[in-house]
Amino acid sequence: MTDTVVKLRLNQQQLELMDRTIAQGVAPDRVSLVRLALREYAAARKAEAASGTPQ
Amino acid sequence: MTQRQIISEFVIEPGTGKAIELLQGQILRVEQIEGGQCADFNCFNLHDYKEFMHCGRTRTVHGFHPTKGSFMWSAPPRERAMLYILEDTVGRNDVLFPRCSAYVYEASYGFAVHTNCHDIQAEAQREYCLTPDDVHDSFNLFMCTGVDADGHAFMTRQTTRPGDHVDLLALMDVLAIPNVCGADVMKTSNFALKPLKLTVFAARPADLAEVPKVPTLASQRTPRDFRNPTIKSDRPLRRDPSYKPEFPNTPIVVTELPVPLTPEEVAIFNTVKRTDIYGDDDAAALRDLLFSWWEERFLLAHAGAPAIESQ
Numbered sequence: 001m002t003d004t005v006v007k008l009r010l011n012q013q014q015l016e017l018m019d020r021t022i023a024q025g026v027a028p029d030r031v032s033l034v035r036l037a038l039r040e041y042a043a044a045r046k047a048e049a050a051s052g053t054p055q
Numbered sequence: 056m057t058q059r060q061i062i063s064e065f066v067i068e069p070g071t072g073k074a075i076e077l078l079q080g081q082i083l084r085v086e087q088i089e090g091g092q093c094a095d096f097n098c099f100n101l102h103d104y105k106e107f108m109h110c111g112r113t114r115t116v117h118g119f120h121p122t123k124g125s126f127m128w129s130a131p132p133r134e135r136a137m138l139y140i141l142e143d144t145v146g147r148n149d150v151l152f153p154r155c156s157a158y159v160y161e162a163s164y165g166f167a168v169h170t171n172c173h174d175i176q177a178e179a180q181r182e183y184c185l186t187p188d189d190v191h192d193s194f195n196l197f198m199c200t201g202v203d204a205d206g207h208a209f210m211t212r213q214t215t216r217p218g219d220h221v222d223l224l225a226l227m228d229v230l231a232i233p234n235v236c237g238a239d240v241m242k243t244s245n246f247a248l249k250p251l252k253l254t255v256f257a258a259r260p261a262d263l264a265e266v267p268k269v270p271t272l273a274s275q276r277t278p279r280d281f282r283n284p285t286i287k288s289d290r291p292l293r294r295d296p297s298y299k300p301e302f303p304n305t306p307i308v309v310t311e312l313p314v315p316l317t318p319e320e321v322a323i324f325n326t327v328k329r330t331d332i333y334g335d336d337d338a339a340a341l342r343d344l345l346f347s348w349w350e351e352r353f354l355l356a357h358a359g360a361p362a363i364e365s366q
Contacts, residue, residue, distance in 0.1 A: 004315070005315050008345070009310075010311075040348055042326065
């Protein structure tokens with residue numbers, strides 16, 4: 001199966017925040033950071049749904 | 056524990072207020088004498104009146120009802136903690152409502168003249184040569200307010216008793232101006248105007264030790280940082296022909312970041328993306344997800360409010 005490519009449109013301030021987050025060791029690069037965000041955000045929503053906490 | 060040293064005491068009568076020079080390390084107590092009286096409050100940097108208490112910034116940090124443990128912040132671009140609420144025996148203050156004004160009493164009640172917090176503040180501030188235009192949004196002590204279901208602020212009666220008080224510790228030299236709220240035909244002060252007692256104390260070391268540390272940041276600017284530090288001295292506005300815009304971080308430049316998603320990641324994305332807002336714009340939905348995640352994981356404050364924990 002081929003990957004789907006989503007082209008994020010980000011300005012220099014948004015990229016700066018991503019890069020400072022990467023510099024903390026959260027993820028190795030920008031794409032990895034987005035993928036980490038996707039996994040963790042989805043996990044948090046799943047946990048909220050399980051506990052009945054509104055999104 | 057040692058007693059606080061009393062520096063000065065005042066009683067402000069109904070219809071009046073008092074401007075008090077409150078130096079760093081001094082405490083202003085605003086105290087009920089009979090109970091049931093709202094006090095409106097303004098505060099300026101004693102050495103630069105253009106720095107003043109900002110209810111908007113304060114409510115984003117501490118909510119609509121600042122109480123013991125809250126700071127009172129100055130307006131951007133200063134954004135410094137001016138005061139710290141050391142004690143509050145009631146716990147019901149307000150930063151939602153503006154000061155009442157002559158207009159309110161004329162428009163709603165038909166009074167040609169009526170005691171009102173704006174005019175009382177202006178008269179008290181006149182002792183320091185400030186003008187009625189310098190009165191700012193008030194911190195309303197002992198004012199019992201909330202927001203109703205349709206989004207309007209409301210006020211109701213208060214339950215304060217004689218001796219109830221709020222202690223405000225000055226974290227910088229300020230001009231502090233409390234006034235007896237002029238509203239006797241509203242629920243604010245239970246339909247009667249009563250005097251309030253003011254006491255200025257010297258803070259004890261134990262008082263000062265209660266204050267949490269707050270950050271000192273480069274973004275807390277002073278006139279030294281302003282492109283135009285000169286206070287305008289006339290009233291009309293005229294264009295500066297030499298003006299050249301210098302907006303920070305401009306131009307805003309957008310670049311593309313291609314993010315390959317595996318079929319599994321696409322499936323996850325499809326379960327959480329906000330199609331209700333972004334429709335089929337997956338790029339916008341993924342950007343929303345990215346920064347929403349960042350807020351959840353890294354923000355130390357409510358979104359839109361500054362973090363005040365010292366690093």
